[in-house]
Amino acid sequence: MTRPTHHWIPERHLGVAATLSHADDLIGQIGDLLFDYQAQVGGVFTLRERPAGSVSRTEVVYVAPIPRKVSLLVADALVALRAALEHALFAEVEFLEGGLLDERAAKLVEVPASDTYTKFDEWVRKRAKNGPPSLRGGSELVRRIEGLQPFQRVNEPHSHPLARLTLHTNHAKHRTPAITAVRLAAMYRDDQLPRSIQDLPARPEEPIRVGDVIAETPLGTTAPVTLFPTVGINRPGTNRWPVLMTELDEISWWVRTQAVPRLIAGGDPPGLALPTRYEISVGQEDERAAIADGSMISAPERHKQRLSAATSRPGLVDLIGQIEGAPSVADITAWAEQLTDEEVLERMSRLRTTFTYEPEILLRNAEVVAGLRDEVLGFSFDDDSAKAR
Numbered sequence: 001m002t003r004p005t006h007h008w009i010p011e012r013h014l015g016v017a018a019t020l021s022h023a024d025d026l027i028g029q030i031g032d033l034l035f036d037y038q039a040q041v042g043g044v045f046t047l048r049e050r051p052a053g054s055v056s057r058t059e060v061v062y063v064a065p066i067p068r069k070v071s072l073l074v075a076d077a078l079v080a081l082r083a084a085l086e087h088a089l090f091a092e093v094e095f096l097e098g099g100l101l102d103e104r105a106a107k108l109v110e111v112p113a114s115d116t117y118t119k120f121d122e123w124v125r126k127r128a129k130n131g132p133p134s135l136r137g138g139s140e141l142v143r144r145i146e147g148l149q150p151f152q153r154v155n156e157p158h159s160h161p162l163a164r165l166t167l168h169t170n171h172a173k174h175r176t177p178a179i180t181a182v183r184l185a186a187m188y189r190d191d192q193l194p195r196s197i198q199d200l201p202a203r204p205e206e207p208i209r210v211g212d213v214i215a216e217t218p219l220g221t222t223a224p225v226t227l228f229p230t231v232g233i234n235r236p237g238t239n240r241w242p243v244l245m246t247e248l249d250e251i252s253w254w255v256r257t258q259a260v261p262r263l264i265a266g267g268d269p270p271g272l273a274l275p276t277r278y279e280i281s282v283g284q285e286d287e288r289a290a291i292a293d294g295s296m297i298s299a300p301e302r303h304k305q306r307l308s309a310a311t312s313r314p315g316l317v318d319l320i321g322q323i324e325g326a327p328s329v330a331d332i333t334a335w336a337e338q339l340t341d342e343e344v345l346e347r348m349s350r351l352r353t354t355f356t357y358e359p360e361i362l363l364r365n366a367e368v369v370a371g372l373r374d375e376v377l378g379f380s381f382d383d384d385s386a387k388a389r
């Protein structure tokens with residue numbers, strides 16, 4: 001079979017794939033640090049119950065410090081994503097101009113982030129005299145850049161990925177690295193299990209601080225709750241604290257699948273999308289082949305899978321251990337630990353949630369769990385046989 005290649009990417013732009021891969025590597029490192037931080041013994045914050053009249057207040061008494069390296073890596077990843085745009089534009093301008101630019105023209109090659117058409121028009125007019133012809137009004141390249149501008153999102157230009165990317169990188173380069181903090185993304189009482197994530201009541205988009213009261217219950221009652229702590233990033237100059245990995249995911253996805261292809265090809269890529277990453281730590285004899293062999297699973301997706309699998313593994317062990325004929329907890333645990341994150345999530349996806357105890361769903365779930373028990377038994381038998389040899 002012939003390996004599919006990214007034929008829409010000219011040789012002059014192959015380097016942008018490496019820059020995007022580098023950004024994904026950095027985001028992967030952020031994910032690793034966040035996983036260890038969120039999985040630490042004792043959790044990322046500590047709560048205590050404090051009587052206050054007729055109620056008991058659940059109060060935050062400790063918040064674990066986030067590793068400094070997280071903020072530094074976030075800044076590096078965002079700068080790399082912005083560099084992917086700038087490098088793609090510069091390579092295209094040099095190609096259209098037929099060679100190296102003089103210093104005055106080169107300084108005018110940049111990707112703007114205009115929240116109004118007026119500002120974009122000013123950017124274009126400033127290049128009318130000393131800028132390269134390819135960046136003057138009416139050119140094809142200016143049309144491509146215009147299509148990427150935040151003002152194209154009429155209702156919320158400041159939430160446009162390019163606006164956010166520019167905001168974060170300008171702040172990181174000139175003021176401080178990214179500012180991160182623990183947030184409580186969601187919570188629910190265990191006796192009020194929501195039907196879906198969308199049904200969870202919205203939480204304030206703000207950091208958790210020592211002294212915060214996150215719940216109140218009548219004195220003398222117990223109401224177990226499930227908490228979903230996460231790490232947020234501050235959008236400079238605002239009170240917004242979106243989930244850090246979500247912010248990185250949305251910006252990196254837009255740069256890779258929208259901005260870079262439109263700068264290079266003038267529209268959606270007419271073939272394969274660029275991979276999230278490929279092997280850039282060794283020299284490649286065939287760069288196109290290496291890119292074609294790259295992964296389409298982003299670092300934020302891998303992080304989400306890892307967190308979900310870490311939560312699901314103990315659940316699988318507990319579920320299988322409760323049914324008749326179940327192996328020992330040690331055997332079930334050994335089986336669950338040797339599964340990949342994807343395999344854990346696939347097995348959990350076989351189970352269906354029921355809120356009204358429908359008999360058909362309960363019966364089907366029982367059959368699924370019995371099948372998983374048999375899988376564990378088969379794994380344990382094979383493991384014992386291997387040890388005996």
